[in-house]
Amino acid sequence: MGSTATGELPTAQEPVRVIEGESLAALREVPSGCVDAVLTAPPYSSGGFTRADRQRDVSVKYQQTGTRRQYPTFSGDARDQRAFGYWCALWLSECLRASKPGAVCGVFTDWRQLGETTNALQAGGWVYRGIVVWHKPGARPIQGRFCSECEYLVWGTNGPRPLSGSPFPGFYSVPVRQRDKHHLTGKPTDLMRALVKVCPPGGLILDCFAGSGTTGVAAALEGRRCLLIEREAPYAQMCRERAAQVIAPAN
Template sequence: MPTIPAATVDAIITDPPYSSGGMMRGDRAQSTTAKYVQSTSHRRGTEFTGDNRDQRAFHLWSTLWISEALRTMRPGGIIGMFTDWRQLPTTTDALQLGGAVWRGIIPWHKPNGRRTQGRPANNCEFFVWGTNGPRELADGETLDGFWQQNAPRDRVHQTQKPVALLEWLTRVCPPGGTILDPFAGSGTTLLAAKNTGRHAIGIELTAHYCQTTVDRLADQPIALDLAGADT
């Protein structure tokens, strides 16, 4: 992100590591496969990094990257990130400490999510969003405050989001604008941006997922900037 000029992107849409999957420090230190993969058909997915911070470190780290991300975004632009129920309070705090104006939460409901006997199901993830300072109301479509769709069955990333969900979220960026995803993973945000007529900048540390993104986009050229720590 430090290489991106200030005030040059129109929106930030991303899915950072949650550092979740349990209530105790030892739970968070487990592998991403143990924490997030329930079906054995998805256990072939490559582990991803940055997901074992304790709560205090996660809070401080989130504040730091959000602050740097906002530097790259034009005034009034929308920043949004996924989180789960455990990290929802911390994420909304970090968004504000990082300098954004917190605007709301969009639940993503997964009808086939795992049930727990005798308890309400935790089968929602949440898209926390805000703006880079004031945002004037403008003509255009209005997005609903709720999305319902099952998680992808055939996935190339352990926590992959549906392309349709990201296509819907990219509509907060004006057509032809630029979306930044600082945690690109397997490139779903970038693919959605291309499909909806937006440009995209993706940043990803894991070499495997940098290549996965390139492969997914190989037949669909877009404005692509992948930064890999070891590629």
């Protein structure tokens, strides 16, 4: 599967398309009012309390000691909190413009950036609806402290959203398994398969920080379409390859 021009949207025959490029610039070329749901995990700019901590290579910040598998690096993860919030508000406002009325937006974050992410969602024009907890069983215990074994999906809507359809859980407990991890901060396919169901069948999901493309894989498996944006070339290629593996058997 090759890259697509920003104006070309996924189709039923080609349900996952990849834009290789910087997210904010690419988002400005996405047509208005075409997206049913936004599900994405921007670089958290986390992994430390000080500027020096945040400036460390992502492989140091996010890869556990003793992990044998090496992942391609990625950029854009060293903003301070004020810059992170302002930047998020910019791309979230573009996601709002590209979304249909009532569309859902879900943004992953960790505990350090949780408050700033809720602010940025609202600054981007979305109606803030709450926080979904993703529990990661098997997190490393730290003596005398609570375990950091949860991440969060801050979610909102593009204006009012009709009260219809089945409810969704506010808590998901899904482990990270090495055979299913393709990115330093990758999310489990099973988790994303559950979350993409917030989009109606056949609808369009936007992931503007696609990483290894798990949102696209999950969308294709669950009968949704997905537009992926990824600026790092190795990961953009991974998105294409993983999507092709899922789509080819179905065709």
